[in-house]
Amino acid sequence: xxxxxxxxxxxxxxxxxxxxxxxxxxxxxxxxxxxxxxxxxxxxxxxxxxxxxxxxxxxxxxxxxxxxxxxxxxxxxxxxxxxxxxxxxxxxxxxxxxxxxxxxxxxxxxxxxxxxxxxxxxxxxxxxxxxxxxxxxxxxxxxxxxxxxxxxxxxxxxxxxxxxxxxxxxxxxxxxxxxxxxxxxxxxxxxxxxxxxxxxxxxxxxxxxxxxxxxxxxxxxxxxxxxxxxxxxxxxxxxxxxxxxxxxxxxxxxxxxxxxxxxxxxxxxxxxxxxxxxxxxxxxxxxxxxxxxxxxxxxxxxxxxxxxxxxxxxxxxxxxxxxxxxxxxxxxxxxxxxxxxxxxxxxxxxxxxxxxxxxxxxxxxxxxxxxxxxxxxxxxxxxxxxxxx
Ligand SMILES: Cc1ncc(COP(=O)(O)O)c(C=O)c1O
Numbered sequence: 001x002x003x004x005x006x007x008x009x010x011x012x013x014x015x016x017x018x019x020x021x022x023x024x025x026x027x028x029x030x031x032x033x034x035x036x037x038x039x040x041x042x043x044x045x046x047x048x049x050x051x052x053x054x055x056x057x058x059x060x061x062x063x064x065x066x067x068x069x070x071x072x073x074x075x076x077x078x079x080x081x082x083x084x085x086x087x088x089x090x091x092x093x094x095x096x097x098x099x100x101x102x103x104x105x106x107x108x109x110x111x112x113x114x115x116x117x118x119x120x121x122x123x124x125x126x127x128x129x130x131x132x133x134x135x136x137x138x139x140x141x142x143x144x145x146x147x148x149x150x151x152x153x154x155x156x157x158x159x160x161x162x163x164x165x166x167x168x169x170x171x172x173x174x175x176x177x178x179x180x181x182x183x184x185x186x187x188x189x190x191x192x193x194x195x196x197x198x199x200x201x202x203x204x205x206x207x208x209x210x211x212x213x214x215x216x217x218x219x220x221x222x223x224x225x226x227x228x229x230x231x232x233x234x235x236x237x238x239x240x241x242x243x244x245x246x247x248x249x250x251x252x253x254x255x256x257x258x259x260x261x262x263x264x265x266x267x268x269x270x271x272x273x274x275x276x277x278x279x280x281x282x283x284x285x286x287x288x289x290x291x292x293x294x295x296x297x298x299x300x301x302x303x304x305x306x307x308x309x310x311x312x313x314x315x316x317x318x319x320x321x322x323x324x325x326x327x328x329x330x331x332x333x334x335x336x337x338x339x340x341x342x343x344x345x346x347x348x349x350x351x352x353x354x355x356x357x358x359x360x361x362x363x364x365x366x367x368x369x370x371x372x373x374x375x376x377x378x379x380x381x382x383x384x385x386x387x388x389x
Pocket of ligand 1: 104129131172176204232234
């Protein structure tokens, strides 16, 4: 029998071993890594809200209500702040109701395994996030995965698969490792035509995309056709946790059936208070200004990298993958960038398919033009040295 140590050694040999880097001090657009200041190009804190004074003040005020919630929501862990935040999110998303989950991972596994089960069918984009795949597996429904963004293939599957059970189409709004946006208008039409529910995981669009930050659905003009808006509070919103925004009936059903909701201690008050402040901020003129800055920053960075000859894999957002290919070369690229003061993670299997390893650069509204120009220049010199461009 192979030991755990043997398996870890095999991962090292394949260039697939993973370990954590420790940030000293606060999250920001630059951070301290091993005692050295580096530009942060791998955080999902897109708007810079994780260390925003308004969120920090709200969290401190929230602590007055205690540091923990003490129980799960259905026991004694529902505080007024949970309900206030859920009402605020529902108003923001334009749905009847919203329900909090403790993380995006917990939301996807809980929502999907509650809404469908044996005899039902899930239609899922091949590049959907791991938490969607895990939710689908947990549900025991038939899982039908269509090629990334391939709407004709999805339609064929909807015609041929699923029988008489419930049908759920589920997609990332913004694909987390590719930075492109799902064809939401077409997905809405297909869901209606084939009587399927449509669930959109907008972990990377919430707060960031659309004129008022409501996400990829707003950007695509598809908000009303989405049955379950899943979003996270720990990325663009700078806090922690996640939600499902949907009809009153679906949310009520999730309260009764979603195991990750039922069997887990609820989010603590400081986190809820910070999330409330985050939604208010995203929904304010300051939020609009941060979104505009983020879009301008992403456009500048992508323009420079494209001009230098990098393959950005069709990115349409602030998530900018830079194609490298093999795992070893990707990690070497990342290591040499760190020497130049740039913190960028290499992405390898199982997160992405073998042979499509990439650097995943993420842009923040709080990066300056000078920082991004210099970062693109460093990527050019390392990329040239390693033969990537
Ligand atoms: C598309 C997508 N969905 C869900 C998640 C999970 O969210 P969380 O980090 O809140 O668990 C992530 C984050 O990694 C993600 O990228």
